[in-house]
Amino acid sequence: MSGYYIDIAFGDLPKFAADRFGTNEGLVFESRRYTYADIASQVDLHARALMDVGVCAGDHVCLWMLNCDDWIFLSFALARIGAVQVPLNTRFRTRDLEYVLRQSDSSTLITHTVAGGPDYLDMVRELVTLPGKRHRVDDKNFPKLERVIHLGATSPAGVMHFSDALASPYTSAHQLEEQATAVQLDAPVFMMYTSGTTGFPKGVLHHHGLLRNIAERGFRMAITPNDVILNYLPLFHAFGYSEGALMSLLTGAKQILTANFDANESLDIIERERVSIMHGFEAHAKGLSEVQQQTPRDLSSLRTGIFAAGMLSATPIAERAVKTLSPLQPISGFGMTELWLGVALGALDDDFEHRTATSGYPGIGYELRIVAEDDERLCDVGEPGELQVRGEHLMIGYYNKPRETAEAYTADGWFKTGDLALWLEDGYLRFLGRIKDMLKVGGENVDPMEVEGLLLEHPGVHQVAVVGFADERLSEVAVAFVERAPETTLEPDEVIAFCKGKVASFKVPRHVLFLDEFPMTASGKIRKVELRERAREELSS
Structure with missing residues (x-):
């Protein structure tokens, strides 16, 4: 593959953004506001501190944190030094954590303490035998795990206190740059576990080439430095990470990040920060519509965003959102962790029906087909079948699951989504649900x-x-x-x-x-x- 964006590694994005948009605000979290230059500086500081505590290129590092500014800095810092980030679902509890820690072969777990929230460190202690005075973990149940890093004001026993490393990293900027230069663009950059609607989740590996996917979608949606993206979606999920953290740095749009989704808080932020872009699923559209009808805010800055549509259960919610959250003109889309986003995407000039009752048009870099379940023939227009996909932006594979990876594809190389869909007469896709x-x-x-x-x-x-x-x-x-x-x-x-x-x-x-x-x-x-x-x-x- 060739092209400008494919030559940028995830870890290079903060510097790329700082060079283009340096003094513009790039990230807002709670009362803290960062320019793009600030973000690049923080990422490098976090990368040097990670190198200090022993994180190396190729290491798998779990991030078990709610959305926050440190999540952003650590994510790109890990990419900068060539480590593989493994974002963990914040709804995980001990059984989930045990499975992913072991299955991902992670050397490091980074977590934090949240006031009034679940005690992640307590759950870690239930599973992992933490060291006494030493910081290196030695637990036969987790043979690859070497360290647990804690972000916070206190320094609990048995874990590394990251603020100490941040205060005065001894790894030099030159050493970091040497490390970053060695990063290979076709190497894994993150392992994102599937939502797990059935059974245990699988670790989906992707490489740096995804940035082309995101950049192309930014152009299609006409996202510029004048835009403000509200991101209440979890960063450990493809949607929030791609359309918030990565899209912001690629386009110069400001990202307003919240720890989680709260409809009242979101509407207040839209009014106060003049948000122009937000994304979501049916639950977000429904919650925002209900609260806006109860207590209207000034939403005149809203422009667009990707919201689920096409499914019969989503259509009435999408219709209500278009009317209630005006002037928001959402577009529909289809994606999944294995394929990334933009497999199908609507257009900015779509009419009401296409915004609310379709799932978009096939995206750049993807081929789509719909196959009949009974005889594997290609379906006619209007005939439901399994959606299958191939293209440039598909996963490397499921980590340490060669059989499952092979079974996910047809003999001729198409990824079997397990989703039911149909074609409309005009070439748009309609997602119908899981088969x-x-x-x-x-x-x-x-x-x-x-x-x-x-x-x-x-x-x-x-x-x-x-x-x-x-x-x-x-x-x-x-x-x-x-x-x-x-x-x-x-x-x-x-x-x-x-x-x-x-x-x-x-x-x-x-x-x-x-x-x-x-x-x-x-x-x-x-x-x-x-x-x-x-x-x-x-x-x-």
């Missing part, structure tokens, strides 16, 4: 997203998910999990009655279960595998 989520009721296919989209029209339904439950006569039937809207009372019979007459009888849920909160992945997806198990437990008893 494994489809129900087979008495021999009839039922798209759970169709039923979910219908139920979301009920004023008493705040959130809903439909899964299958085994049935002797019909093979399986639909179960609707419902989170009631605030201050509403809703009974199962009402939910079922609302569906009758609007959809075919085999699509109507046979059971309705209520819950206060859905189990979610970090990317805002409902963990349906947990709901299926809950349905089995509650309905089989």
Whole structure:
């Protein structure tokens, strides 16, 4: 491959941005504001400190932290010295952490203390035998783990206190530059674990070539230094890392980073900071729309952003967001960790229907095909099948999982997404959902997203998910999990009655279960595998 952006390593981005946009503000987190020159300086300082404590090129380093400015600095510092960053889901608990620490072969774990939040260090102590006075970990259960680094004002026993290394790193700027120059662009730069909607997640390896993908999308969305990106998406997830941290440095757009998503806080920031770009999933669009209707803010600065659309369950949410968050003109898109973002992407001049009911147009550098499940022929327009992808920006592979990597591809080299999709007449894509989520009721296919989209029209339904439950006569039937809207009372019979007459009888849920909160992945997806198990437990008893 050739071209300008492909010659830039992740670790070079801060200097690249500082040279182009140096005095412009590039990052805002809480009360701290940084110019692009400040970011480059902080990244180099963190890189030198990491080298001081023993992190080397090729090391795998876990970042287990909420969104913060240090996350940004450490991420690019690791790339600068040629280490492989392994961002961890902040919803992980001990069992998840144990699996990823071991499976990723990480030499270093970096974490912090969050006031009022989960105690990450306590969870580390439950798993890892930390050293006494020494800093080197020696635990046979984690043979590759050498050190745990803690960011914070205190210095707990058994961990390295990173502020000491930051205060006066002895690694020189010249030594760092020598290290950075040796970084190979086709080497892994990060290992991002999949959301894990089923089973344990897999570590997806990517190299520096992804920067071309992001730069091209920046051009398509006309992102410039005049833009302000609000990033409430988790940095350990592809969406937040790509469209916030990386896009900001490539384009000069200011990134306003928050620790997590809060609709009220986000709307206040949009008004105060004159945000022009934000992204999200259905949960974000729904939350922002609801709060904006309750307490309107000045959103006149909003321009665009990527929001999920196409699925029947997402369309009513997208339609409401376009109207409520005006003048925001969101575009739809499709991506996944293995393929990265922009596999399909809408256009800035898309009409209302394309913004809310499609998943975009095939992106630059990707080839897409939709294959029939039964005979593997190419599907006709309007015919659902499995979406398969090949192109320049696909993963290196799943770390230490050669069998799973091989099984992810067809014999002729197409990645099998496991997603159901169809082509529209004009060449746009519509994502329909995960193939494994489809129900087979008495021999009839039922798209759970169709039923979910219908139920979301009920004023008493705040959130809903439909899964299958085994049935002797019909093979399986639909179960609707419902989170009631605030201050509403809703009974199962009402939910079922609302569906009758609007959809075919085999699509109507046979059971309705209520819950206060859905189990979610970090990317805002409902963990349906947990709901299926809950349905089995509650309905089989």
